[in-house]
Amino acid sequence: MEILRKVQVAQNLGSEDPEQAELLLRSALREADAIGQRSPTLHLQLAELLHRLRKTRQALAEVAEVLALDPFNLVALNLHRLLGGRAR
Amino acid sequence: MVTGTKLEALLGKIRRALDDRGAAEVAETLFREAIAEAQRLGIVSAYLHFVLAGALDRMGKLEMAFDELKKAVQADPLALPVRNAFQDVAARLRAALADPARAADDADIPRIYGVLVEAGQADLETHLVMVRFALATAELERARTLAEAITTLFPAAREAWEVLARVARAQGDGATAAKADAEAVGVQVPTPLFGVTGKAIA
DSSP states (O other), X not given: OHXXXXXXXXXXXXXXXXXXXXXXHHHHHHHHHHTTOOOHHHHHHHHHHHHHTTOHHXXXXXXXXXXXXXXXXXXXXXXXXXXXXXXX | OOOSHHHHHHHHHHHHHHHOTTOHXXXXXXXXXXXXXXXXXXXXXXXXXXXXXXXXXXXXXXXXXXHHHHHHHHHOTTOHHHHHHHHHHHHHHHHHHTOTTSOTTOTTHHHHHHHHHHTTOOOHHHHHHHHHHHHHTTOHHHHHHHHHHHHHHOTTOHHHHHHHHHHHHHXXXXXXXXXXXXXXXXXTSOOOSSSOOSOOOO
């Protein structure tokens, strides 16, 4: 599956080339959206990457997407706190 | 969005359960409680099924872990960590089924086999174990049907033809056994797809 390949490559590139990884993840998310697939994990992956890139506001937006889809995701809740998001 | 004191308390407990890697039984109870709460809210949480699978795996409950991972993959098919864990547990389930120490007529075999087939995770060895089980329990019709299906699925696998020969022999069908034996011999020496066979001379 094309989307999964992008996600895999993004994961591999995460630390070496985070900007490219971000592009791939955003592209994967767009493609997933186009086929009606909402993936909290994919949003979380992007949120973690954006956090590493110090794009806090964008990271928070992605965490919000995760928590809207899966409010039980503790990794997202922890990241939300770390990013200084308001208590959910 | 998570709201409500009860839910926050539950998440707090789960957080502690995840921190305390030793208490898998406690974690299992909490994760199940959280899954029930999520269901009540109309949410299927891939994350909760994933962490529950981890706790079950630590307790050696491999089949239950596999079942939870199936649910997690279904809930979030694009989650790579979940997919990887699913493949890992499937591989260990296959290895456990094909463990040479397991008796051919072990009563657990049909159940584990069914779990793997249903999830599309059965490989050649998995099917062979089931044929051997059917043979060992004298379910020859079932063994024959499966063995024939395996030779269709894996025509280049010597073991598939060998097991068909065994089953046919057990049924008293010498002609099919002989044919299957011949096929088995035929696939023992693989023919190169490309190139010329013979001695290399410069």
